[in-house]
Amino acid sequence: MDLRTIKEELSFLKDTKSGLEFLSAEYDRMKKELKTSEEHIKSLLAENSNLHTKVNELSNRLVLLEQYSRETNIEVNGVPESKTENLINVAIQICNTVSISTDVIEPATCTRVRKMNESNKRPRAITIKHLSVKTCDEILAPVTKFNKKNASNKLNTGHLGYI
Template sequence: MAPNKTVLCAGCTKKITNKEFLACCLCNAVYDIECVNYTYKMFSHMTKEKKDNWQCPACKSKQRKVDNTNTPVQGCRMSAKQNSPEKASDENNITIRKPATSNPSLQSPTSPCLSLPNDEVLLATIRSEIQRSVAESVESMVQMYFMKEFNEIKKELTAVRELQNCVEYLSAEYDRMKSELQTSQEKISSLGKVNSSLSDKLNDLTNRLNLIEQHSRETNIEISGIPENKSENLVSVFQQLCNTVSISVLDTDVLASTRIRKLKEDTERPRSVIIKLQNTKKRDEILAAVSDTIGKNQNDKLNTSNLGYGGQKLPIYVIFVRKDDQASAKLIKCYDSLSNL
């Protein structure tokens, strides 16, 4: 039967929380089946009537012992005697045990017959206490073990999370740098195309500028080798040179005359003279006359004596550029023109 309220086991004093228990029909004390040495199988095979009439070990130990007239063997013998004609005479052969004595010594707790159930209860209690202590110890040790393991796992998880955060940060930085690198490469490629276009335009403008400068100087004649003099008149010197090559030049044919800076300051050669003429026609006549004169006088080319300078004869050049003495003279317009020599 089930208790109407929370009760404690009379053997182990623990709270009864399941249905595997027995209640004494005499004292109403409730026991766990473990405390009265009942297994679950034994308990499940008990009938309801047996459970209702169950007596606890304490109540059993208090019952008085009676004679053996009600034993199965004696009962059969008495039944046979009653049906026999000699019933009255045989009744004296029945052994009747004396009632249980009220001697206190027989009811002493030290009596083996009376103390056996209490010993069982004590053993059950001790066994229950040992099981409880072992269970608590095992539970405590298991909790401590798993707590330690959980702490270690927590530390490892913390390290893993930190590592994960680092990896995520590095991954984000890598993606950012990769994106920036791709953008930079695209910009470099675009700038390369722009630079190439600007370089082409610069070369074109440079060539055009060279042509413009050449065009502005196309009436110039450069004369190298004329000795320098502080009181010199370059126009008169130029006219003397033209007279030498049989070309008449008026003062009005010359727009300007000047000396240019040396390319090498430490050279002893005099600075070159630039003569700017009115037009290219006159320039071409003078250059043709100079070339013709040089061709006719291979052994006596233009020199300082032709211009009236005394002393050592120094060569004078009306400049066009040639690769060597046998090559034709070329007009130099830009650096690329040097490859045509």
């Protein structure tokens, strides 16, 4: 072999060595980056899991709060709607029909609630909100008694003067 060939071989080996060093450095950099990414993913997974738990806890709490906020409500369905209706009078008619004092209605707030399905032909429900659960019970117990006593003609709009 001549000297020129040896120099070419050495130059080729130096280029190869420099290429391998570059590739080795890139490999080390990518390995470090991968490790950092894996740690970041683990951290995000843990955070995601914690957030899911928190969302479930808050959803459950919201359901309980919504139930608690409605525990003083009485819902009346099937009463025809009128532009000139007085919902307090509807509540008073119910009290008169089941023979209870209309005093329990006085602090109540009566409203029609929005339909869940707008295409439904039934009238919107009436919600009667009272100040206490005790007041609701003072109304619901006589209504239940009335319905048991009149099993074949339970409380309906006919009893309230609607035909």
